[in-house]
Amino acid sequence: MPADARDAVTLAVAGREHRDWESYSIDSDLFTPADAWQVSLGIPAGEVPASLHPWAEVELRLGTDTVLTGRIDVLRRRIARGAHSLTLHGRDRAAVLLDCSAPVLARRELSLAEVCATWLRPLGIDRMDIQGGDTSKKVTVEPGMSAWEVLERAAEASGLWPWFAPDGVLHVAAPDYGRATDAELILRDNGQDGGQDGGRDGGSAKNNILDLSYEDDIRRRWSEVTVLGQGTGDETDGARPHIKAVARDQAAAFHRPLIRDAAYLESDGQAQARANKLLADSIFESVLTTARVRGHRTAGGAVWEPGMRVRLVVPPLGLDVDTLLARRTLACDRRNGTTTTLYLRPWGLWLPDTAPRARKKHRKKGGDCCDCDLCAG
Known part of the structure; x- marks a missing residue:
């Protein structure tokens, strides 16, 4: 388990705290609803606190920092x-939106603000922060859609994306x-290991990556994206x-x-x-770098969280780029x-x-920008 007490993982439920896990895994992904978590430990036979049960609300903390708020989905013994083990599985607060159908209402077209007010609150989502975009745009809602599907459709129509904070x-x-x-990840081939994030100093910073894989996959990348549609018009403009x-x-x-048909x-x-x-997504999803590091915090002491801006320096692969931390998994086991x-x-x-930005071209060190229409200007 972590030698540093500030990184002890605590599960708080019903006013009680549980820690000293044999293993744990806590996931967070910007693009996958319902972040998952799992903790396990060996226990004396029969000694399972009554507060640990499916449906129970939990808060997972890394030291004093909250990393996930959700519920227990599964209790497995x-x-x-000579052995008795307990494993708990759960997800964050998005789980109820993913699992449950949206309430059936008479209206079939709703704006993002209306979705949040009339569709999410009945499912217990009462703390929301909506920033930017045109939240007045309405989307069509079909019976049987999950609450998350409705929220995602309304958010995308407004040029936004939904996710739950820790x-x-x-x-x-x-x-x-x-x-x-927010942080720098460095993997040089000079044998310097174990250092913390360094500045843009031309190579003096030590490695802080245990292992890394880089994948460039064109199977879902397109050279040209065409969108076709039709407009119904209104009182002033005719149908198109x-x-x-x-x-x-x-x-x-x-x-x-x-070619995509968009209604x-x-x-x-x-x-x-x-x-x-669609074109940006195809480029975005074609390149994935997976890095494993020690501990759960950046050199500045912040817990790794999706959305961070991370500079990636890997000279053996010709990489010196800014990247988006899309997903992270906190884990610990004996091995x-x-x-x-x-x-x-x-x-x-x-x-x-829609994103406010001070954009830089995405490039490999010494290489060319992708030069797509999205980067023009």
Whole structure:
């Protein structure tokens, strides 16, 4: 378990705190609803506190920092000769939105603000923070959709994205590409290990990555994205039966077109924004760097959290880039000790049309920018 007491993982439930786990895993992902967690330990036979049961509300803390708020989904006990173990599984507060259908209402078109007020609060989501975007845009809701599907559809129509913060607050916002660098990850081939994050000093900082994998996958990357749609019009503007927009990635090595039909478009601008997003997503998802580091905090003492801006320096791969921390997993077991696995995506490509930004070209060191339409200007 962690030698540093400030990094002890505590599960608080019904006013009681539980720690000293044999192993744990705490996940957080910007793009997957319902972050999962798991803790396990050996216990004397029969000694399971009554407060530990499915449905119970929990708070997971790393030292004094809250890293997840949710509920226990599964309690599993295993009995073998001379051994009795307890494992708890759960998810954060998004779980109820993912598992449950949205309430059935007479209205079939709702704005993001209406979704939050009339669809989420009945499911116990009462703390929300909505920032930016056009929250007045309405989306069509179909019977049987999960509450998360409704929220995601309304958020995307507004150019935003929903996620739950560790303290259980629902955030609906766009990324801030103007934020300062939160941390640096370094893996050089000079044998220097164990150092903390260094500055942009030309190579004096020590390695702080245990292992790393870099993946460039074009299977879901497109050279050209076309969005087709039609507008129903209103009192002043007539219906538009043919709406079309195209976004192109000039860095694609050969022709890989994608055509998507998007219903309920009202303008060429909406179609272009949709095409831009689909193209940006294809580039964003094509590059993934997975790094494993010791401990659960940056050199500055902050707990690793999705949304961070992380500078990645890996000279053997020609990398010196800014990345978005899209997912992280805090873990500890007897074999590997305390580690964090970080999943990094290209910086500046997620929600490109709505995010406030001070954008930099995404490039390999010594390489060219992708030069897609999204990077123009």
